[in-house]
Amino acid sequence: MASYSTNEFKNGLKLMIDGDPYSIVECDFVKPGKGQAFTRVKIRNLKSGRVVERTYKSGDSVEAADVMDTEMQYLYNDGEMWHFMDPNSYEQIAADATAIGDSKQWLKEQDMVEVTLWNGSPIAVVPPNFVVLAVTDTDPGVRGDTSGGGGKPATLETGAVVRVPLFIDIGELVKVDTRSGEYVGRAKD
């Protein structure tokens, strides 16, 4: 199994720690003028998303995690699993609710998403930063009010609920930032 020495550590490196895949978020070198050097890292558990701190004696090696981020197309949800396809190989994979997490509210069929594969199995799905979704439910639009002040909740076709300006009507398309869950603007077909 491949491994990395602490002096190869850098942000984004994927490691196997206590049986789980982790990604390095922050990395620093700590050493007294005389004495043992340490490499202190903040690492994100790629399954749970939790960030923890760890310290290694400099020079130690840590097993590499076989983790790959791949662009895939979201196909459909069968009620239990979410199905994705590699657009190059047409190979399909299915991810469970744990792997999908909060991303499920942004998944629209045909959209391209980033799927993190660990030993070939999906463990995380990241939607595009911006998605365009149809409004399926909201209070009737207030004509003439284009200020956007105030706002109201709107349910989107994927089930997500976002605050939109008062003038937005059912059936309209809106652009949303998936990182913050905020309305960005109206969208056209």
Added chain:
Amino acid sequence: MPARFSRLIPEVSEPDWKPSASPELLAKRAKFLRAIREFFYTRDVMEVDTPVLTHAAVTDPHIESLQTQINSGGKSEQFYLNTSPEFYMKRLLAAGSGSIYQLGKVFRNDEQGKLHSPEFTMLEWYRVGFDHHALMSEVDQLMQFLLHTETADRMRFLDVFEQFAQVNPFTATVSQLQACAKLNGIDLSSPDMEKDDWLALILTHLIEPQLGQDRPVFIYDFPASQAALARLHQQDTYITAERFELYYRGIELANGYHELSDSTEQRKRFEQDIQKRSDAGKPIYACDETVLAALAAGLPDCAGVAAGVDRLFMLSEKLEHIQQGQSFISGS
């Protein structure tokens, strides 16, 4: 150019030739270096500039030398870049130089981070007739002169560990230090360490960030096992090293000794270092016979200290990363 040719030319981004520090910041650095020289000039301490290249790599088990070759007379000779000018300066002292200081580049392999750079500017000075307490006072004066600090605190190694980690560093066992680290949320993935390594872990992770927040603080009277090149003395029930370190705003700035002048004891320590390097599977180097010969010939009673100039400048200008105050990042 016809459009059909332009796409054949690969896109080359222009090399980033610009310095990492602004001309204004570099002017401040120049003023900073000048102030250091002024400090020693008024104290009648002589500036020296000893070679960067040396035949003997440092034997310290935790410092790695960079190496290079010099070709002369058809032969290729192995040299190392100094990790500190200490041994050359001690040879000057033994030859009767009197008190001396040096501002120069030193090199250390495998050290890179917010506070570490593989090459950095070191200020090292030796005071004939001083012990480590007298030298701490002078380091304090330099701090006040350069960084306008208040009078520094002084704490024994023992007191620092008792106050910040509730553990006695002299009597604690490895498993007690392990428990102390764990209790304080330090999650270490390399459990096979000796006692001094555990002390280093607790010092760097738990104690150091809290040290010297308002004013600089000296830690002194280190455990004998961390004496490096300092003299030992009996203090109460413990044997301690006449060594000190300076911290300010959570950053280690200087390391000083009442210098060991006994060449037999020094050889013993070099040999212990070499044994530790060998046990750890690190490259082994012969000890520097020239500095041992100088000690045997007679090193005057003196104290010496090395301070990281880039870190001092970081604090002076409130920089976040050591490289922000350097003209260029090495090799960039």
